[in-house]
Amino acid sequence: MNEDFVVSAIETNLQVAGVGRTLLDNVDVSVLRFNAGDTVHHMGDEVTNLYCLTEGWITLIRHMANGDRQLLNFHVPIDIVGFEYLGRATATSDMVAFRDTELVSIPIQQFKRTLLASPESAAAVTSLLSRKYSSLQTRLCVFANGNAVTKVIHFLHGLRSKQVRNRYDDADTLRIPLTQQDIADALGVTNVTISRAFAKLEAAGVVDFNSNRIRILDYPKMLELSSSDVAANMFPDEFD
Amino acid sequence: MNEDFVVSAIETNLQVAGVGRTLLDNVDVSVLRFNAGDTVHHMGDEVTNLYCLTEGWITLIRHMANGDRQLLNFHVPIDIVGFEYLGRATATSDMVAFRDTELVSIPIQQFKRTLLASPESAAAVTSLLSRKYSSLQTRLCVFANGNAVTKVIHFLHGLRSKQVRNRYDDADTLRIPLTQQDIADALGVTNVTISRAFAKLEAAGVVDFNSNRIRILDYPKMLELSSSDVAANMFPDEFD
DNA sequence: CGATAGGTTGAGTCTTCTCAAAGATCGTGG
DNA sequence: CCACGATCTTTGAGAAGACTCAACCTATCG
Numbered sequence: 001m002n003e004d005f006v007v008s009a010i011e012t013n014l015q016v017a018g019v020g021r022t023l024l025d026n027v028d029v030s031v032l033r034f035n036a037g038d039t040v041h042h043m044g045d046e047v048t049n050l051y052c053l054t055e056g057w058i059t060l061i062r063h064m065a066n067g068d069r070q071l072l073n074f075h076v077p078i079d080i081v082g083f084e085y086l087g088r089a090t091a092t093s094d095m096v097a098f099r100d101t102e103l104v105s106i107p108i109q110q111f112k113r114t115l116l117a118s119p120e121s122a123a124a125v126t127s128l129l130s131r132k133y134s135s136l137q138t139r140l141c142v143f144a145n146g147n148a149v150t151k152v153i154h155f156l157h158g159l160r161s162k163q164v165r166n167r168y169d170d171a172d173t174l175r176i177p178l179t180q181q182d183i184a185d186a187l188g189v190t191n192v193t194i195s196r197a198f199a200k201l202e203a204a205g206v207v208d209f210n211s212n213r214i215r216i217l218d219y220p221k222m223l224e225l226s227s228s229d230v231a232a233n234m235f236p237d238e239f240d
Numbered sequence: 241m242n243e244d245f246v247v248s249a250i251e252t253n254l255q256v257a258g259v260g261r262t263l264l265d266n267v268d269v270s271v272l273r274f275n276a277g278d279t280v281h282h283m284g285d286e287v288t289n290l291y292c293l294t295e296g297w298i299t300l301i302r303h304m305a306n307g308d309r310q311l312l313n314f315h316v317p318i319d320i321v322g323f324e325y326l327g328r329a330t331a332t333s334d335m336v337a338f339r340d341t342e343l344v345s346i347p348i349q350q351f352k353r354t355l356l357a358s359p360e361s362a363a364a365v366t367s368l369l370s371r372k373y374s375s376l377q378t379r380l381c382v383f384a385n386g387n388a389v390t391k392v393i394h395f396l397h398g399l400r401s402k403q404v405r406n407r408y409d410d411a412d413t414l415r416i417p418l419t420q421q422d423i424a425d426a427l428g429v430t431n432v433t434i435s436r437a438f439a440k441l442e443a444a445g446v447v448d449f450n451s452n453r454i455r456i457l458d459y460p461k462m463l464e465l466s467s468s469d470v471a472a473n474m475f476p477d478e479f480d
Numbered sequence: 481c482g483a484t485a486g487g488t489t490g491a492g493t494c495t496t497c498t499c500a501a502a503g504a505t506c507g508t509g510g
Numbered sequence: 511c512c513a514c515g516a517t518c519t520t521t522g523a524g525a526a527g528a529c530t531c532a533a534c535c536t537a538t539c540g
Contacts, residue, residue: 062381070381084374087367092374119356127327129369134324134332136376141302141310143383144428147495179518188384193496195520209519212506387527419486433528435488449487481540488535497526504519510512 002054003029006104009052012165013080014124022118027110034097041095047085049105053077056101057176060093071186074098074176076162083128086112099177143188148197150226151187156207157223160216172216201225242294243269246344249292252405253320254364262358267350274337281335287325289345293317296341297416300333311426314338314416316402323368326352339417383428388437390466391427396447397463400456412456441465 006029007020034040034056041047043062051058058075072093075081081095086108115122142154156174163171180194187194201207206222208215216222246269247260274280274296281287283302291298298315312333315321321335326348355362382394396414403411420434427434441447446462448455456462 062377064381064385068385070384072377072380084370087363087365087370088374092377116359122362123327125327126366126369129366129373130324130327133369133373133376134328136373136380137302137312137332140312140376140380140383141304143380144310145304145308181518190497191519192498192521196496199520421486430529431487432489432530436528439488483540484538486535486537489533491532492530494529495527498524500522502519502521504517506515506517508514508516510514 005054006052006106009078009080012078013083014121014128016120016124019118019121019124023111023114023121024106025114027106027114029104029106032103032105034101034103036097036099036101038097038101039094040097040103041091043091043093045091046089047082047091048089048108050080050082050085050108050111051095052080052104052106054102054104056103057098058101058103059096059098059182061096062093069185070188071182074159074186076166078166079162080106082108083125084132086125145227147227148187148189148193149200151189152183152194152197152201153222153226155183155187156214156216159214160219172219174214174216175212176214177212178214245294246292246346249318249320252318253323254361254368256360256364259358259361259364263351263354263361264346265354267346267354269344269346272343272345274341274343276337276339276341278337278341279334280337280343281331283331283333285331286329287322287331288329288348290320290322290325290348290351291335291343291345292320294342294344296343297338298341298343299336299338299422301336302333309425310428311422314399314426316406318406319402320346322348323365324372326365385467387467388427388429388433389440391429392423392434392437392441393462393466395423395427396454396456399454400459412459414454414456415452416454417452418454 003024007024010020010023011017031054032051040051040058053075054077056077058079058081059071060073060075060081062070062072064070081103085091089108115125139154142151146154159174159176160171163174179191180198181191184191184194198207198209201222202209204221204225206216206218206225208217243264247264250260250263251257271294272280272291280291280298293315294317296317298319298321299311300313300315300321302310302312304310321343325331329348355365379394382391386394399414399416400411403414419431420438421431424431424434438447438449441462442449444461444465446456446458446465448457
């Protein structure tokens with residue numbers, strides 16, 4: 001396992017430099033692999049590990065009574081999933097591998113112990129939770145007030161932000177095995193509506209959809225196409 | 241000022257008994273009063289205090305580009321507002337007094353210092369942030385998949401939960417100066433839609449709407465009227 | 481008692497949903 | 511390398527829900 005990767009991931013997630021090595025001291029990390037479709041944990045389970053993605057794609061899902069599902073979050077390499085369980089260990093959604101995935105598990109109990117030795121890091125964790133909360137507020141505003149096209153733009157913006165963070169060569173090309181149904185489930189609309197939303201975005205020349213690859217052709221212009229009522233502050237430079 | 245009130249409020253919010261007095265040690269709390277419509281802080285401001293509501297009604301608002309507003313949260317007495325700013329101090333929404341309001345301000349810097357002496361409390365703060373995050377996820381599911389009636393039910397459930405927590409004699413009577421426009425702004429629909437949603441709920445005999453007073457006549461039956469697709473897990477016994 | 485804010489109701493429009501069929505793409509096995 | 515099946519996407523038509531606009535009703539307060 002590449003421990004440097006995890007050390008760097010911790011510092012990227014916490015936005016604090018130089019603490020990753022210390023935080024992994026005396027922590028028994030191990031590598032886990034999941035196949036596409038495997039469930040890492042179910043809603044309601046006790047979560048005992050943080051997971052640092054090294055390869056693949058993870059999504060958080062809530063299942064509705066009628067069989068529909070709400071995809072709450074997508075996680076890519078460098079993401080560390082589970083900070084929200086440092087306080088309360090009960091999983092608030094299913095965590096599912098979206099494709100073959102490799103992740104490094106970090107026992108929460110041990111991690112919390114090393115956090116005690118680094119107040120700076122502990123503060124950063126709290127700060128991270130704040131950012132995640134704020135991001136969710138923003139998404140709530142989009143869901144409450146935006147139309148389908150705006151929701152799609154918000155969604156693409158979020159994925160792109162992570163690729164920018166990861167310093168990918170071409171952050172505008174989202175290399176993701178994502179069907180329109182997946183996007184629909186993330187945005188609370190139907191696949192038909194997603195298809196029509198992409199048709200509009202393609203007609204405007206800002207996006208090129210292609211399963212397995214979505215390409216953002218004109219990022220600034222894309223943002224302008226979001227309905228004006230949610231434009232302000234709806235696109236922070238964040239990725240939580 | 242009634243310090244006992246704040247001590248008890250801290251313990252209620254953190255869900256930990258016996259720590260309130262310690263946490264207020266050497267903390268310079270003070271009482272502030274705001275008139276209806278006053279802004280406590282604006283989005284983007286640095287937040288330097290927690291606020292414990294002792295009287296009145298506070299709401300968190302985001303303003304949209306077209307003048308619409310999204311009401312993100314309502315806070316009532318015993319609530320402590322601002323835990324999400326312990327990490328990152330930048331306000332993510334306007335905080336506005338909805339009616340004449342009295343609150344006790346608790347300097348964040350001092351509070352964080354006393355937190356260091358009580359790891360149990362520090363853990364409880366993290367736990368609280370987790371609960372808030374989870375609540376927002378739930379609301380996102382309702383906004384994404386629920387119809388107007390379901391959103392109203394979710395909203396009333398949330399207000400009632402706080403009254404239950406506060407041990408009000410009649411938790412089913414929401415004594416709130418809330419217009420239909422306010423509810424509309426909280427749920428991302430129009431006042432006309434709210435009017436029609438209440439008409440349906442009143443026809444079903446589960447709610448009685450009356451400005452300045454909303455009465456839940458049949459709580460279990462009300463929950464049953466929410467659209468089946470969001471029924472599961474959409475109504476946790478929480479109030480964050 | 482009138483002014484004002486808030487609530488209700490109706491008609492027409494728009495967006496999204498549902499249902500359904502047809503077209504495109506991908507992976508696999510022959 | 512092609513054919514086939516499975517999955518995904520596109521398109522159309524009709525229905526449902528929410529929105530807009532506007533008029534009218536109601537309660538409250540000075």
